[in-house]
Amino acid sequence: MLKKIAETMAKAGSIAILPHIAADGDAIGSSLALAIGLSGTGKDVRVLLEEKVPQIYSFLPGLELAGLFDADDRRYDLAVALDCGDLERLGSRRTLFEKASITVNIDHHPTNPGFAALDYTDPSCAASAEIIYALLGEMGIDPGNDEATCLYTAIASDTGGFRYSNTTPATHIIASELLIKGIDVADISRRIFDTVSPGKVRLAGEAINSLKLYEDGRIAVIYIPNEAMRRSGAADEDTDGIINIARNINGVEAAAMLREMENGDIRVNLRSNSHVDVSAIASKYSGGGHTRAAGFTVRIGDLEQVGKMLLDDLRGLL
Amino acid sequence: MLKKIAETMAKAGSIAILPHIAADGDAIGSSLALAIGLSGTGKDVRVLLEEKVPQIYSFLPGLELAGLFDADDRRYDLAVALDCGDLERLGSRRTLFEKASITVNIDHHPTNPGFAALDYTDPSCAASAEIIYALLGEMGIDPGNDEATCLYTAIASDTGGFRYSNTTPATHIIASELLIKGIDVADISRRIFDTVSPGKVRLAGEAINSLKLYEDGRIAVIYIPNEAMRRSGAADEDTDGIINIARNINGVEAAAMLREMENGDIRVNLRSNSHVDVSAIASKYSGGGHTRAAGFTVRIGDLEQVGKMLLDDLRGLL
Structure with missing residues (x-):
């Protein structure tokens, strides 16, 4: 199927590449790498x-090949949904996708149902970028430093820098081949992993100041009142990952972050390290998630009250 | 030479493996991997x-093959200095090394002068573990999950998880081959990169509380008074890496951490991101380092006074 997609792309004159909404490193990096590669063969290609x-x-x-969708209502010969788990992940670009003469779906999410004329999904890939690397090969396009920089960024993003369990031997082989292209690994890594906004740093400080350890340090809880968000000047997305401050403390099994929202709701994020099933607690409060990462939202008290309730639940599972 | 070392090891009955003093992930991981491999061939092997x-x-x-040196005054057929840039890095084990029938020096530090009967240094390797991986191959030892876990830990440690500029295509090829052995990448990564002591987290909080930005956020300074160390319960080594909190802030070019020592000295660490040569400032105060990382110690005032002086220096270099 990848060969067929390569052949079909070779015949298309204009190609729209559509990464998922709220595009992340894999979605953007994969899209730009494909766009640069296709553009080099003379295609009229846009990342929308x-x-x-x-x-x-x-x-x-390759960002010069990318732009916001709303300015673009052309009809493309071929549209590629890239790293989109389903059609909904195209957002408002679904119409543009569907009116293309040929539709292609390239993805690595195991739940991808298939929704295009040509579907290629490979859940064994840690990142969609691994598929794009293979696709460029099928098309006879040898990636240069630019494509390699985009693909490396994509793979590093989706594997947490080769640290998550989705990392495979093949992931490292591809990384090796991308490094041969002369990419600046230290610079890319610093940009995608080490750059933090001043607001997020202040929020981390607030989180640490509020941090409490319970049960001989086996439970760690972070409390973020609304004023802490204001004081730190943090944006909403800056709360991402803050719970890991608690989870990563030596000896901690279960970690929680309680955040007071503008409307009075309390948003609770839960993590565990080896045996506590935090999804059981989340379910109890109509939330969801996995064994090691779950969450829920309640409006049944203030930070302190919800914290007490939660501690009782966590103690019961230790 | 690696082949010669492999042949010599094959002939030795007892082997002492000596990683450098204050052994880090590469020194320990490489030593244990070699010890496990040799032990499997029936050798009497100790990591000292x-x-x-x-x-x-x-x-x-493999930790059952390792122990503190002081209990061991045997004479070994062969002693290997591993990841030791020079003889001094053996510390008090130098005598044990020199009285062995055959001495071997395996290292990747470019400044290694060579000090053994058999020297093998390869500065193109990101970690000494890359050499040990090749050596096991020369000896016909196929690494199992245990050796692979040690070697992966060693390589991940010395490359900052494949993020430093010492990471090469060969590094990723070896990582790929180690993953094939079935190692638990997510678990190893969490253990070596994400585990923090409660004291270090509190110290990070103190650092963030003290953090000041200057010159439109291009300079970031962290101030650690003695009481902050006491309040946080942090150990001395917990200050390692704290300066990166300042360095990693979006927009920061130069970062400094000023720490008040027990004896009244002020220890200053400096980092820069792209153009400021912080070693110039360190030299001025009889310190040392590199362009992007340097430091010095002074006793010419309190935190605030040294901070003011330093800011003047940094402003002059922006």
């Missing part, structure tokens, strides 16, 4: 995004 | 350490 490219990815090559 | 194995590496296989 639902939102602006996040600042963190502004260093990526 | 100057200090106890840091808690963070207590999950590594």
Whole structure:
């Protein structure tokens, strides 16, 4: 099927590449790598995004081939949904996708149902970028430094820098081949992993100041009142990952972050390290998630009250 | 030479493996991998350490083959200095090394002068573990999950998880081959990169509370008074990496951490991101370092006074 997609792309004159809404490193990096590669063969190619490219990815090559969707109502010979788990992940670009002469769906999410004329999904890939790397090969396009920089960024993003369990031997082989292209690994890594906004740093400080350990340090809880968000000048997305401050403390099995929302709701994020099933607690409060990462939202008291309730639940599972 | 070392090891009955003093992930991981491999071929092999194995590496296989040096005054057929840039890095184990029938020096530090009967140094390797991986191959030892876990830990440690500029295509090829052995990448990564002591987290909070931005956020300074160390319950080594909180803030070019020592000295660490040469400032105060990372110690005032002086220096270089 990848060969068929390569042949079909070779015949198309104009190609729209559509990464998923709220595009992340894999979605953006894969899309730009494919766009640069196709553009080099003379194709009229555009990466059409639902939102602006996040600042963190502004260093990526090929951004001149990308733009916001709303300015574009052309009809393309071929449209590729890239890294989109389903049609909904195209957002408002679904119409553009469906009116293309040929539709292609390239993805690595195991739940992808298939929704295009040509579907290629490979859940064994840690990132869609691994598929794009193979696709460029099928098309006889040898990636240069620019494509390699985009693909490396994509793979590093989706594997947490080769640290998540989705990382495979094949992931490292591809990384090796991308490094041969001369990419600046230290610079890319610093940009995607080490750059933090001043607001997020202040929020981390607030989180640490509020941090409490219970049960001989086996439970760690972070409390974020509304004023802490205001004081730190943090944006909503800056709360991402803050719970890991608690989870990563030596000896901690279960970690929670309680955040007071503007409307009075309390948003609770839960993590565990080895045996506590935090999804059981989330279910109890109509939330969801997995064994090691779950969450829920309640409006049954203030931070302190919800914290007490939650501690009782966590103690019961230790 | 690696082949010669492999042949010599094959002939030795007893082998002492000596990682450098204050052994890090590469020194310990490489030593244990070699010990496990040799032990499997029936050798009497010991890893002799100057200090106890840091808690963070207590999950590594093969620790039953390792111990503190002071209990051991045997004479070995062969002694290997591993990951030791020079003889001094053997510390008090130098005598044991020199009285062995055959001495071997395996290292990747470019400044290694060579000091053994058989020297093998390869500065193109990101970690000494890459050499040990090749050596096991030369000896016909196929690494199992245990050796692979040690080697992966070693390589991940010395490359910052494949993020530093020392990471090469060969590094990723070896990582790929180690993953094939079935190692638990997510677990190893969490243990070596994400585990933080409660004291270090509190110290990070103190650092963030003290953080000041200057010159439109291009300079970031962290101030650690003695009481902050006491309040946080942090150990001395917990200050490692704290300066990166300042360095990693979006927009920061130069970062400094000023720490008040017990004796009244002020220890200053400096980092820069792209153009400021912080070693110039360190030299001015009889310190040392590199363009992007340097430091010095002074006793010419309190935190505030040294901070003001330093800011003047940094402003001049922006």
